[in-house]
Amino acid sequence: MELTARDLTVSRGGVPVLEGLSFTLKPGQVLVLRGPNGSGKTTLLRTLAGLQPPLAGEVSLPPEAIAYGAHADGLKGTLTVAENLAFWASVHGTRDIEPALTRFNLLGLRNRAAQSLSAGQKRRLGLARLLVTGRAIWLLDEPTVSLDAASVGLFADAVRTHVASGGAALIATHIDLGLEAEIFDVTPFKADPDAPSRTPAAFDEAFT
Amino acid sequence: MIALLARDMRLAIRAGGGFGLGLAFFLIVSTLVPFAVGPEGAVLARIAPGILWVGALLACLLSLDRIFQLDFEDGSLDLLATAPIPMEGTVAVKALAHWITTGLPLVVAAPVFGALMNMPEPGYWWIFVTLLIGTPALSMIGAFGAALTVGLKRGGLLLSLLVLPLYIPTLIFGAEAATRGIGGFDNTTPLLMLAGITAASVALLPFAASAAIRINLR
Numbered sequence: 235m236e237l238t239a240r241d242l243t244v245s246r247g248g249v250p251v252l253e254g255l256s257f258t259l260k261p262g263q264v265l266v267l268r269g270p271n272g273s274g275k276t277t278l279l280r281t282l283a284g285l286q287p288p289l290a291g292e293v294s295l296p297p298e299a300i301a302y303g304a305h306a307d308g309l310k311g312t313l314t315v316a317e318n319l320a321f322w323a324s325v326h327g328t329r330d331i332e333p334a335l336t337r338f339n340l341l342g343l344r345n346r347a348a349q350s351l352s353a354g355q356k357r358r359l360g361l362a363r364l365l366v367t368g369r370a371i372w373l374l375d376e377p378t379v380s381l382d383a384a385s386v387g388l389f390a391d392a393v394r395t396h397v398a399s400g401g402a403a404l405i406a407t408h409i410d411l412g413l414e415a416e417i418f419d420v421t422p423f424k425a426d427p428d429a430p431s432r433t434p435a436a437f438d439e440a441f442t
Numbered sequence: 443m444i445a446l447l448a449r450d451m452r453l454a455i456r457a458g459g460g461f462g463l464g465l466a467f468f469l470i471v472s473t474l475v476p477f478a479v480g481p482e483g484a485v486l487a488r489i490a491p492g493i494l495w496v497g498a499l500l501a502c503l504l505s506l507d508r509i510f511q512l513d514f515e516d517g518s519l520d521l522l523a524t525a526p527i528p529m530e531g532t533v534a535v536k537a538l539a540h541w542i543t544t545g546l547p548l549v550v551a552a553p554v555f556g557a558l559m560n561m562p563e564p565g566y567w568w569i570f571v572t573l574l575i576g577t578p579a580l581s582m583i584g585a586f587g588a589a590l591t592v593g594l595k596r597g598g599l600l601l602s603l604l605v606l607p608l609y610i611p612t613l614i615f616g617a618e619a620a621t622r623g624i625g626g627f628d629n630t631t632p633l634l635m636l637a638g639i640t641a642a643s644v645a646l647l648p649f650a651a652s653a654a655i656r657i658n659l660r
Binding site for chain 1: 444445446449452453456457513515516517518520521522523524525526527659660
Protein backbone atom coordinates (compact mmCIF):
# COMPACT_ATOMS: atom_id res chain seq x y z
CA MET A 235 0.00 0.00 0.00
CA GLU A 236 2.70 2.40 -1.01
CA LEU A 237 2.32 5.31 -3.39
CA THR A 238 5.41 6.24 -5.37
CA ALA A 239 5.83 9.06 -7.85
CA ARG A 240 8.95 9.06 -10.01
CA ASP A 241 10.08 12.10 -11.91
CA LEU A 242 6.47 13.17 -12.38
CA THR A 243 5.41 16.07 -14.60
CA VAL A 244 1.77 17.09 -14.27
CA SER A 245 -0.10 19.41 -16.58
CA ARG A 246 -3.25 21.49 -16.50
CA GLY A 247 -4.90 22.11 -19.86
CA GLY A 248 -1.79 20.82 -21.64
CA VAL A 249 0.50 23.27 -19.84
CA PRO A 250 2.96 21.65 -17.42
CA VAL A 251 2.65 23.09 -13.92
CA LEU A 252 4.93 20.88 -11.83
CA GLU A 253 7.88 18.81 -13.01
CA GLY A 254 10.47 16.44 -11.65
CA LEU A 255 8.39 15.38 -8.64
CA SER A 256 9.58 12.25 -6.86
CA PHE A 257 8.27 11.10 -3.52
CA THR A 258 6.98 8.07 -1.67
CA LEU A 259 3.98 7.85 0.60
CA LYS A 260 4.34 4.91 2.95
CA PRO A 261 1.63 3.30 5.10
CA GLY A 262 1.25 5.20 8.34
CA GLN A 263 2.54 8.42 6.80
CA VAL A 264 0.87 11.79 6.43
CA LEU A 265 2.30 14.10 3.81
CA VAL A 266 1.13 17.68 3.74
CA LEU A 267 1.33 19.44 0.37
CA ARG A 268 2.20 23.10 0.57
CA GLY A 269 2.40 25.71 -2.12
CA PRO A 270 0.79 29.01 -3.09
CA ASN A 271 -2.55 29.15 -4.94
CA GLY A 272 -2.25 27.94 -8.49
CA SER A 273 0.97 26.08 -7.84
CA GLY A 274 -0.52 22.80 -9.05
CA LYS A 275 -1.50 20.99 -5.85
CA THR A 276 -4.94 20.07 -7.16
CA THR A 277 -3.48 19.03 -10.51
CA LEU A 278 -0.97 16.80 -8.74
CA LEU A 279 -3.71 15.19 -6.62
CA ARG A 280 -5.93 14.62 -9.67
CA THR A 281 -3.03 13.02 -11.51
CA LEU A 282 -2.25 10.74 -8.58
CA ALA A 283 -5.94 9.80 -8.34
CA GLY A 284 -5.80 8.70 -11.99
CA LEU A 285 -8.24 11.35 -13.22
CA GLN A 286 -5.70 12.68 -15.67
CA PRO A 287 -2.54 11.18 -17.15
CA PRO A 288 0.86 12.57 -16.17
CA LEU A 289 2.76 14.40 -18.89
CA ALA A 290 5.93 12.52 -17.97
CA GLY A 291 7.16 10.20 -15.26
CA GLU A 292 5.10 7.57 -13.55
CA VAL A 293 2.92 6.90 -10.56
CA SER A 294 2.91 3.47 -9.03
CA LEU A 295 0.29 2.50 -6.52
CA PRO A 296 -1.74 -0.58 -5.64
CA PRO A 297 -5.03 -0.89 -7.55
CA GLU A 298 -8.19 0.51 -5.95
CA ALA A 299 -6.31 2.07 -3.06
CA ILE A 300 -7.15 5.72 -3.61
CA ALA A 301 -9.90 7.72 -1.95
CA TYR A 302 -9.97 11.17 -3.51
CA GLY A 303 -11.49 14.10 -1.66
CA ALA A 304 -11.94 17.06 -3.96
CA HIS A 305 -13.11 20.65 -3.49
CA ALA A 306 -16.61 19.45 -4.41
CA ASP A 307 -18.10 16.87 -2.09
CA GLY A 308 -20.22 15.02 -4.66
CA LEU A 309 -23.35 15.32 -2.54
CA LYS A 310 -26.90 15.20 -3.84
CA GLY A 311 -29.07 17.89 -2.27
CA THR A 312 -32.32 15.96 -2.48
CA LEU A 313 -30.91 12.89 -0.76
CA THR A 314 -30.58 12.75 3.01
CA VAL A 315 -27.23 12.61 4.80
CA ALA A 316 -27.62 8.88 5.44
CA GLU A 317 -28.67 8.18 1.83
CA ASN A 318 -25.71 10.08 0.43
CA LEU A 319 -23.30 8.17 2.61
CA ALA A 320 -25.02 4.81 2.07
CA PHE A 321 -24.71 5.30 -1.69
CA TRP A 322 -20.95 5.78 -1.56
CA ALA A 323 -20.67 2.92 0.91
CA SER A 324 -22.43 0.47 -1.40
CA VAL A 325 -20.49 1.71 -4.45
CA HIS A 326 -17.34 0.77 -2.56
CA GLY A 327 -18.82 -2.49 -1.32
CA THR A 328 -19.03 -1.54 2.34
CA ARG A 329 -22.28 -1.42 4.27
CA ASP A 330 -21.81 0.17 7.67
CA ILE A 331 -22.13 3.96 7.67
CA GLU A 332 -22.62 4.36 11.44
CA PRO A 333 -18.92 4.70 12.38
CA ALA A 334 -18.47 7.41 9.75
CA LEU A 335 -21.57 9.30 10.92
CA THR A 336 -20.40 9.07 14.53
CA ARG A 337 -16.86 10.15 13.81
CA PHE A 338 -17.91 13.31 12.02
CA ASN A 339 -20.74 14.07 14.47
CA LEU A 340 -23.47 13.67 11.85
CA LEU A 341 -25.82 11.33 13.74
CA GLY A 342 -28.25 14.11 14.57
CA LEU A 343 -28.37 15.19 10.93
CA ARG A 344 -28.77 11.76 9.34
CA ASN A 345 -32.32 12.32 8.07
CA ARG A 346 -31.80 15.90 6.91
CA ALA A 347 -31.67 16.58 3.17
CA ALA A 348 -28.11 17.45 2.17
CA GLN A 349 -29.27 20.71 0.56
CA SER A 350 -30.37 22.03 3.95
CA LEU A 351 -26.94 21.53 5.53
CA SER A 352 -24.54 24.37 6.17
CA ALA A 353 -21.28 24.52 4.22
CA GLY A 354 -19.32 23.08 7.13
CA GLN A 355 -21.82 20.27 7.66
CA LYS A 356 -21.65 19.39 3.97
CA ARG A 357 -17.89 19.26 4.20
CA ARG A 358 -18.10 16.95 7.20
CA LEU A 359 -20.39 14.66 5.20
CA GLY A 360 -17.93 14.80 2.30
CA LEU A 361 -15.11 13.77 4.63
CA ALA A 362 -17.23 11.02 6.19
CA ARG A 363 -17.39 9.54 2.69
CA LEU A 364 -13.65 8.82 2.94
CA LEU A 365 -14.28 6.46 5.85
CA VAL A 366 -16.93 4.43 4.02
CA THR A 367 -14.73 3.91 0.95
CA GLY A 368 -12.50 1.61 2.97
CA ARG A 369 -9.55 2.75 0.83
CA ALA A 370 -6.05 2.99 2.24
CA ILE A 371 -4.59 6.10 0.61
CA TRP A 372 -6.45 9.36 1.06
CA LEU A 373 -5.74 12.19 -1.39
CA LEU A 374 -7.34 15.28 0.05
CA ASP A 375 -7.64 18.68 -1.54
CA GLU A 376 -8.07 21.39 1.10
CA PRO A 377 -10.24 19.20 3.32
CA THR A 378 -10.70 21.82 6.04
CA VAL A 379 -12.35 24.53 3.93
CA SER A 380 -15.39 25.93 5.81
CA LEU A 381 -14.78 23.72 8.86
CA ASP A 382 -14.79 25.26 12.35
CA ALA A 383 -12.04 24.52 14.87
CA ALA A 384 -13.96 21.66 16.49
CA SER A 385 -14.62 20.00 13.13
CA VAL A 386 -10.98 20.39 12.12
CA GLY A 387 -10.25 18.50 15.33
CA LEU A 388 -12.68 15.74 14.31
CA PHE A 389 -11.00 15.54 10.93
CA ALA A 390 -7.49 15.43 12.43
CA ASP A 391 -8.66 12.60 14.70
CA ALA A 392 -10.06 10.71 11.72
CA VAL A 393 -6.76 11.05 9.85
CA ARG A 394 -4.82 9.95 12.95
CA THR A 395 -6.99 6.83 13.34
CA HIS A 396 -6.74 6.06 9.65
CA VAL A 397 -2.96 6.37 9.65
CA ALA A 398 -2.63 4.35 12.86
CA SER A 399 -4.45 1.46 11.16
CA GLY A 400 -1.98 1.38 8.28
CA GLY A 401 -3.48 3.98 6.00
CA ALA A 402 -1.77 6.97 4.47
CA ALA A 403 -2.83 10.49 3.55
CA LEU A 404 -1.62 13.16 1.18
CA ILE A 405 -3.25 16.44 2.16
CA ALA A 406 -3.09 19.76 0.36
CA THR A 407 -3.81 22.38 2.99
CA HIS A 408 -2.82 25.85 4.11
CA ILE A 409 -3.50 25.40 7.82
CA ASP A 410 -1.75 23.47 10.56
CA LEU A 411 -3.81 20.37 11.33
CA GLY A 412 -1.82 19.46 14.45
CA LEU A 413 -0.84 16.16 12.88
CA GLU A 414 2.53 14.48 12.90
CA ALA A 415 3.14 15.10 9.25
CA GLU A 416 5.95 15.73 6.85
CA ILE A 417 5.69 18.92 4.85
CA PHE A 418 6.17 18.63 1.11
CA ASP A 419 6.49 22.01 -0.55
CA VAL A 420 5.80 21.87 -4.30
CA THR A 421 7.11 25.38 -5.04
CA PRO A 422 10.64 24.27 -6.09
CA PHE A 423 9.15 21.93 -8.70
CA LYS A 424 7.29 24.64 -10.57
CA ALA A 425 7.52 23.94 -14.30
CA ASP A 426 8.61 26.48 -16.85
CA PRO A 427 5.65 26.49 -19.26
CA ASP A 428 7.62 28.39 -21.92
CA ALA A 429 10.35 25.80 -22.22
CA PRO A 430 10.64 25.44 -26.02
CA SER A 431 11.14 21.67 -25.91
CA ARG A 432 7.54 20.96 -25.02
CA THR A 433 5.48 23.52 -26.91
CA PRO A 434 4.62 21.14 -29.82
CA ALA A 435 3.43 18.43 -27.45
CA ALA A 436 0.62 20.61 -26.22
CA PHE A 437 -1.00 20.77 -29.64
CA ASP A 438 -1.81 17.11 -30.13
CA GLU A 439 -2.59 16.48 -26.48
CA ALA A 440 -6.16 15.52 -27.32
CA PHE A 441 -5.05 12.90 -29.84
CA THR A 442 -2.46 11.03 -27.83
CA MET B 443 -23.98 -0.71 -9.94
CA ILE B 444 -27.41 -1.42 -8.49
CA ALA B 445 -26.70 1.27 -5.91
CA LEU B 446 -25.97 3.75 -8.71
CA LEU B 447 -29.16 2.80 -10.56
CA ALA B 448 -31.21 3.14 -7.38
CA ARG B 449 -29.64 6.52 -6.64
CA ASP B 450 -30.26 7.90 -10.14
CA MET B 451 -33.88 6.73 -10.09
CA ARG B 452 -34.41 8.22 -6.63
CA LEU B 453 -32.87 11.52 -7.75
CA ALA B 454 -35.09 11.60 -10.84
CA ILE B 455 -38.25 11.00 -8.85
CA ARG B 456 -37.52 13.50 -6.05
CA ALA B 457 -38.30 17.18 -6.39
CA GLY B 458 -36.49 18.86 -9.27
CA GLY B 459 -35.31 15.57 -10.69
CA GLY B 460 -36.97 16.06 -14.06
CA PHE B 461 -39.12 12.94 -13.93
CA GLY B 462 -42.26 13.57 -15.97
CA LEU B 463 -40.67 16.37 -17.99
CA GLY B 464 -40.36 14.18 -21.08
CA LEU B 465 -43.82 12.74 -20.56
CA ALA B 466 -45.39 16.20 -20.25
CA PHE B 467 -43.60 17.33 -23.41
CA PHE B 468 -44.82 14.21 -25.23
CA LEU B 469 -48.39 14.94 -24.12
CA ILE B 470 -48.11 18.53 -25.32
CA VAL B 471 -46.89 17.47 -28.77
CA SER B 472 -49.62 14.83 -29.11
CA THR B 473 -52.39 17.23 -28.13
CA LEU B 474 -51.15 20.20 -30.18
CA VAL B 475 -50.74 18.34 -33.46
CA PRO B 476 -54.51 17.73 -33.98
CA PHE B 477 -55.12 21.44 -33.39
CA ALA B 478 -52.47 22.41 -35.91
CA VAL B 479 -53.25 19.81 -38.58
CA GLY B 480 -57.01 20.00 -38.34
CA PRO B 481 -59.64 17.59 -37.10
CA GLU B 482 -59.84 15.26 -40.12
CA GLY B 483 -59.58 11.80 -38.65
CA ALA B 484 -58.11 10.16 -41.72
CA VAL B 485 -55.18 12.60 -41.95
CA LEU B 486 -54.42 12.30 -38.24
CA ALA B 487 -54.58 8.51 -38.34
CA ARG B 488 -52.09 8.50 -41.21
CA ILE B 489 -49.52 10.78 -39.55
CA ALA B 490 -50.02 9.52 -35.97
CA PRO B 491 -47.16 6.98 -35.84
CA GLY B 492 -44.69 9.48 -37.28
CA ILE B 493 -45.78 12.24 -34.92
CA LEU B 494 -45.61 9.92 -31.92
CA TRP B 495 -42.11 8.86 -32.88
CA VAL B 496 -40.92 12.44 -33.37
CA GLY B 497 -42.55 13.44 -30.09
CA ALA B 498 -40.90 10.60 -28.20
CA LEU B 499 -37.53 11.41 -29.74
CA LEU B 500 -37.72 15.09 -28.82
CA ALA B 501 -38.99 14.28 -25.33
CA CYS B 502 -35.98 12.01 -24.90
CA LEU B 503 -33.65 14.73 -26.13
CA LEU B 504 -35.02 17.17 -23.57
CA SER B 505 -33.56 15.43 -20.53
CA LEU B 506 -30.27 14.19 -21.97
CA ASP B 507 -27.99 16.85 -20.51
CA ARG B 508 -29.01 15.79 -17.01
CA ILE B 509 -27.41 12.36 -17.42
CA PHE B 510 -23.87 13.50 -16.57
CA GLN B 511 -23.96 17.29 -16.17
CA LEU B 512 -25.28 17.38 -12.61
CA ASP B 513 -22.82 14.72 -11.46
CA PHE B 514 -20.04 16.63 -13.14
CA GLU B 515 -20.95 19.90 -11.46
CA ASP B 516 -21.17 18.56 -7.92
CA GLY B 517 -18.02 16.46 -8.22
CA SER B 518 -19.73 13.07 -8.13
CA LEU B 519 -18.36 12.16 -11.54
CA ASP B 520 -14.76 12.58 -10.31
CA LEU B 521 -15.54 10.35 -7.36
CA LEU B 522 -17.31 7.78 -9.55
CA ALA B 523 -14.26 7.75 -11.82
CA THR B 524 -12.09 6.70 -8.86
CA ALA B 525 -14.71 4.23 -7.56
CA PRO B 526 -14.44 0.47 -8.15
CA ILE B 527 -17.21 0.53 -10.79
CA PRO B 528 -15.66 0.70 -14.28
CA MET B 529 -16.59 3.90 -16.12
CA GLU B 530 -18.23 1.83 -18.88
CA GLY B 531 -20.54 0.35 -16.25
CA THR B 532 -21.32 3.79 -14.86
CA VAL B 533 -22.27 5.03 -18.32
CA ALA B 534 -24.43 1.99 -19.06
CA VAL B 535 -26.21 2.23 -15.71
CA LYS B 536 -26.86 5.96 -16.10
CA ALA B 537 -28.24 5.39 -19.61
CA LEU B 538 -30.45 2.64 -18.20
CA ALA B 539 -31.69 4.97 -15.45
CA HIS B 540 -32.45 7.60 -18.11
CA TRP B 541 -34.39 5.03 -20.11
CA ILE B 542 -36.41 3.85 -17.12
CA THR B 543 -37.29 7.38 -16.02
CA THR B 544 -37.80 8.91 -19.50
CA GLY B 545 -38.08 6.25 -22.22
CA LEU B 546 -40.27 3.71 -20.46
CA PRO B 547 -43.01 6.21 -19.47
CA LEU B 548 -43.11 7.34 -23.13
CA VAL B 549 -43.49 3.74 -24.30
CA VAL B 550 -46.36 3.14 -21.91
CA ALA B 551 -48.07 6.46 -22.67
CA ALA B 552 -47.71 6.34 -26.47
CA PRO B 553 -50.75 4.07 -27.14
CA VAL B 554 -52.93 6.38 -25.02
CA PHE B 555 -51.67 9.46 -26.83
CA GLY B 556 -52.21 7.59 -30.10
CA ALA B 557 -55.90 7.50 -29.27
CA LEU B 558 -55.83 11.32 -29.17
CA MET B 559 -54.80 11.24 -32.82
CA ASN B 560 -57.38 8.75 -33.98
CA MET B 561 -54.75 6.05 -34.53
CA PRO B 562 -56.37 2.79 -35.75
CA GLU B 563 -56.50 -0.05 -33.29
CA PRO B 564 -53.47 -2.15 -34.42
CA GLY B 565 -51.43 1.02 -34.01
CA TYR B 566 -51.64 0.83 -30.21
CA TRP B 567 -49.71 -2.40 -30.29
CA TRP B 568 -47.20 -1.38 -32.96
CA ILE B 569 -46.32 2.00 -31.51
CA PHE B 570 -45.78 0.29 -28.15
CA VAL B 571 -43.54 -2.39 -29.64
CA THR B 572 -41.45 -0.10 -31.86
CA LEU B 573 -40.90 2.44 -29.08
CA LEU B 574 -40.05 -0.35 -26.65
CA ILE B 575 -37.36 -1.61 -29.04
CA GLY B 576 -36.16 1.82 -30.16
CA THR B 577 -36.08 4.04 -27.05
CA PRO B 578 -33.14 2.21 -25.39
CA ALA B 579 -31.07 3.27 -28.42
CA LEU B 580 -32.24 6.87 -27.91
CA SER B 581 -31.08 6.82 -24.28
CA MET B 582 -27.76 5.18 -25.08
CA ILE B 583 -26.92 7.43 -28.03
CA GLY B 584 -28.01 10.37 -25.89
CA ALA B 585 -25.72 9.29 -23.07
CA PHE B 586 -22.85 9.24 -25.55
CA GLY B 587 -23.70 12.78 -26.66
CA ALA B 588 -24.00 13.88 -23.03
CA ALA B 589 -20.60 12.35 -22.30
CA LEU B 590 -19.03 14.30 -25.16
CA THR B 591 -20.42 17.62 -23.94
CA VAL B 592 -20.15 17.03 -20.18
CA GLY B 593 -17.51 19.65 -19.47
CA LEU B 594 -19.24 22.43 -21.36
CA LYS B 595 -21.30 25.09 -19.68
CA ARG B 596 -24.72 25.25 -21.34
CA GLY B 597 -23.74 22.40 -23.64
CA GLY B 598 -27.38 21.62 -24.40
CA LEU B 599 -27.36 23.19 -27.86
CA LEU B 600 -24.23 21.36 -28.96
CA LEU B 601 -25.60 18.17 -27.45
CA SER B 602 -28.81 18.44 -29.49
CA LEU B 603 -26.90 19.14 -32.68
CA LEU B 604 -24.57 16.19 -32.07
CA VAL B 605 -27.25 13.72 -31.14
CA LEU B 606 -30.01 14.58 -33.60
CA PRO B 607 -28.28 13.15 -36.71
CA LEU B 608 -27.44 10.01 -34.74
CA TYR B 609 -31.12 9.64 -33.87
CA ILE B 610 -32.28 9.72 -37.49
CA PRO B 611 -31.78 6.00 -38.34
CA THR B 612 -33.70 5.02 -35.20
CA LEU B 613 -36.49 7.39 -36.18
CA ILE B 614 -36.66 6.14 -39.78
CA PHE B 615 -36.83 2.47 -38.92
CA GLY B 616 -39.02 2.96 -35.86
CA ALA B 617 -41.65 5.04 -37.63
CA GLU B 618 -41.47 2.82 -40.72
CA ALA B 619 -42.03 -0.34 -38.70
CA ALA B 620 -44.99 1.22 -36.91
CA THR B 621 -46.57 2.57 -40.11
CA ARG B 622 -46.20 -0.73 -41.95
CA GLY B 623 -47.56 -2.66 -38.98
CA ILE B 624 -50.63 -0.45 -38.86
CA GLY B 625 -51.21 -0.83 -42.60
CA GLY B 626 -51.09 -4.59 -42.24
CA PHE B 627 -47.88 -5.00 -44.22
CA ASP B 628 -44.85 -7.08 -43.33
CA ASN B 629 -42.56 -4.99 -41.10
CA THR B 630 -39.96 -7.57 -40.14
CA THR B 631 -37.10 -5.77 -41.89
CA PRO B 632 -37.48 -2.34 -40.23
CA LEU B 633 -38.13 -4.03 -36.87
CA LEU B 634 -34.91 -6.02 -37.19
CA MET B 635 -32.99 -2.92 -38.26
CA LEU B 636 -34.39 -1.04 -35.25
CA ALA B 637 -33.43 -3.87 -32.92
CA GLY B 638 -30.00 -3.98 -34.54
CA ILE B 639 -29.43 -0.27 -33.93
CA THR B 640 -30.42 -0.69 -30.27
CA ALA B 641 -28.22 -3.75 -29.81
CA ALA B 642 -25.23 -2.07 -31.44
CA SER B 643 -25.67 1.14 -29.42
CA VAL B 644 -25.94 -0.69 -26.12
CA ALA B 645 -22.95 -2.87 -26.96
CA LEU B 646 -20.54 -0.25 -28.29
CA LEU B 647 -21.45 3.21 -27.01
CA PRO B 648 -20.67 2.66 -23.30
CA PHE B 649 -17.01 2.31 -24.30
CA ALA B 650 -17.03 5.41 -26.48
CA ALA B 651 -18.92 7.42 -23.86
CA SER B 652 -16.59 6.42 -21.03
CA ALA B 653 -13.56 7.39 -23.12
CA ALA B 654 -15.19 10.78 -23.76
CA ILE B 655 -15.85 11.28 -20.05
CA ARG B 656 -12.27 10.41 -19.10
CA ILE B 657 -11.01 13.05 -21.52
CA ASN B 658 -13.51 15.60 -20.23
CA LEU B 659 -12.47 15.00 -16.62
CA ARG B 660 -8.85 15.92 -17.27
